[in-house]
Amino acid sequence: MSILRIENCSISYDEDKYAVEQVSLDVEEGEIVSIVGESGSGKTTLIRGVMGLLPSGGQISGGKIWFKDRELTAMTEAELQAIRGKLMAMIFQDPGLSLDPVNRIESQYRESIRTHNKRLSRDTCRDMAKKMLKAMHLTDADRVLRSYPIELSGGMKQRVGIAMGMTARPLLLLADEPTSALDVTIQAQVVREMKELRDTYGTSIVLVTHNMGVASYLSDKIGVMNQGRLVEYGTRGEVIFHPKEAYTRSLLDAVPKLGGKRYGE
Ligand SMILES: Nc1ncnc2c1ncn2[C@@H]1O[C@H](COP(=O)(O)OP(=O)(O)OP(=O)(O)O)[C@@H](O)[C@H]1O
Numbered sequence: 001m002s003i004l005r006i007e008n009c010s011i012s013y014d015e016d017k018y019a020v021e022q023v024s025l026d027v028e029e030g031e032i033v034s035i036v037g038e039s040g041s042g043k044t045t046l047i048r049g050v051m052g053l054l055p056s057g058g059q060i061s062g063g064k065i066w067f068k069d070r071e072l073t074a075m076t077e078a079e080l081q082a083i084r085g086k087l088m089a090m091i092f093q094d095p096g097l098s099l100d101p102v103n104r105i106e107s108q109y110r111e112s113i114r115t116h117n118k119r120l121s122r123d124t125c126r127d128m129a130k131k132m133l134k135a136m137h138l139t140d141a142d143r144v145l146r147s148y149p150i151e152l153s154g155g156m157k158q159r160v161g162i163a164m165g166m167t168a169r170p171l172l173l174l175a176d177e178p179t180s181a182l183d184v185t186i187q188a189q190v191v192r193e194m195k196e197l198r199d200t201y202g203t204s205i206v207l208v209t210h211n212m213g214v215a216s217y218l219s220d221k222i223g224v225m226n227q228g229r230l231v232e233y234g235t236r237g238e239v240i241f242h243p244k245e246a247y248t249r250s251l252l253d254a255v256p257k258l259g260g261k262r263y264g265e
Pocket residue numbers: 013019037038039040041042043044045046055056057058210
């Protein structure tokens with residue numbers, strides 16, 4: 001069954017220009033879909049539109065978005081809020097920005113869990129947090145929980161962000177460039193850990209990235225956006241090895257080769 005279905009969706013900030021134009025795509029249960037494209041191609045706008053979190057001035061000007069059998073584009077803000085964070089979570093590019101610098105990780109984590117489960121005890125919240133932090137390979141979870149954000153590295157903060165997003169076991173995780181602020185080695189680890197989370201919990205993931213290498217490693221399907229349009233959409237194998245569009249080929253050609261190979265095959 002589709003977890004996310006986007007049908008002919010257009011999103012605009014100005015009346016006469018579309019940031020996203022007539023995009024349609026399907027994300028199945030447990031599937032990882034990457035949306036690739038250059039800066040300004042509309043990737044962030046598309047996933048913010050799915051979450052109902054467009055910046056002011058942005059609006060869905062056409063089409064429909066479905067989460068399972070419920071139409072998101074017909075929901076009130078209160079209905080969307082009930083879904084956000086619980087069934088559908090979003091992770092942002094800069095892990096530092098979503099954490100409050102003056103509070104320890106544990107209290108922020110607890111607050112995020114209690115948004116949807118008000119009655120859970122401190123101990124229960126702590127156990128839930130520790131379990132998910134360990135799943136993200138933060139082995140010294142106690143120390144992480146005691147820390148302030150400034151005491152953690154960029155990679156650790158991003159793992160905390162992903163763990164927090166995953167604690168409610170959402171069916172869909174939307175991740176906007178979740179690794180691009182990290183250095184290359186840490187990036188590869190975090191990407192691998194996201195894949196493990198999908199394997200463990202069956203979460204569908206939509207990943208926005210400008211990095212075709214990351215998309216190729218992680219995805220079941222890849223969508224390519226150019227100037228607001230989804231110009232290519234298919235399985236990883238189709239898009240990487242048999243791209244239909246010259247634009248996709250140009251993105252593929254830009255991926256650096258490692259040991260004469262680009263995609264580890
Ligand atoms: N808050 C906003 N107000 C007005 N226009 C915006 C706003 N946010 C984005 N846009 C415009 O919408 C288009 C798509 O931008 P978007 O940020 O979705 O692209 P992107 O592919 O995610 O780029 P990046 O990789 O740089 O984040 C661009 O033309 C951009 O200028």
